[in-house]
Amino acid sequence: MRDGEIEEIVRVWRRSRDASQPWLEARMGHTAEDDRRFFEGTIAEENDIWVAVERHIAGVLEILGFLAIAGDRLGWLYVDPDAQGRGIGTALLEKAKELSPAGLALYTHQRNTRARAFYERRGFRAVRFGVSPPPENEPDVLYQFGSQPE
Numbered sequence: 373m374r375d376g377e378i379e380e381i382v383r384v385w386r387r388s389r390d391a392s393q394p395w396l397e398a399r400m401g402h403t404a405e406d407d408r409r410f411f412e413g414t415i416a417e418e419n420d421i422w423v424a425v426e427r428h429i430a431g432v433l434e435i436l437g438f439l440a441i442a443g444d445r446l447g448w449l450y451v452d453p454d455a456q457g458r459g460i461g462t463a464l465l466e467k468a469k470e471l472s473p474a475g476l477a478l479y480t481h482q483r484n485t486r487a488r489a490f491y492e493r494r495g496f497r498a499v500r501f502g503v504s505p506p507p508e509n510e511p512d513v514l515y516q517f518g519s520q521p522e
């Protein structure tokens with residue numbers, strides 16, 4: 373992630389969440405300002421952010437997805453709905469594996485069947501079912517890849 377890219381990344385994050393978990397977004401009611409504050413103050417502060425970009429005419433870069441990772445904890449992996457199914461999620465996950473070759477751990481929502489299938493096809497195994505912290509309180513599942521300890 374480079375300076376000045378946060379706004380575009382937060383837009384992708386929002387579009388991707390609205391498409392993949394509309395039930396949760398409706399319940400949580402986060403505003404664009406909430407998203408921006410949380411991304412800037414927490415996600416970008418505590419993680420390394422990697423973006424997937426497409427280069428257009430005249431060198432203009434469009435952000436199509438991002439990965440937020442802290443050590444062996446893959447915190448966020450989101451691809452714009454219009455860019456899904458093109459291998460971008462796989463490329464970002466490969467980057468995460470390259471950054472943490474000994475293993476990775478991540479949480480996803482139990483209802484997110486598509487993400488779960490995506491991770492399971494790429495070698496992740498579900499190791500614990502639980503509930504995310506308040507105020508979200510959404511059933512979640514911990515996935516691990518490689519030798520990452522619980």
Ligand SMILES: CC(C)(COP(=O)(O)OP(=O)(O)OC[C@H]1O[C@@H](n2cnc3c(N)ncnc32)[C@H](O)[C@@H]1OP(=O)(O)O)[C@@H](O)C(=O)NCCC(=O)NCCS
Pocket residue numbers: 388389392447448449450451452455456457458459460461462463478479480481484486487489490493
């Ligand atoms: C999960 C996610 C990151 C995958 O990203 P992606 O760029 O779509 O991933 P890829 O294109 O590399 O692979 C997608 C898979 O769906 C398949 N697919 C086929 N048609 C597709 C389509 N029209 N759209 C999306 N995926 C399609 C791909 O073939 C691939 O299948 P495979 O797992 O059997 O190889 C993406 O769907 C996403 O951002 N989801 C919403 C956010 C989310 O749930 N993130 C994870 C939370 S922890």
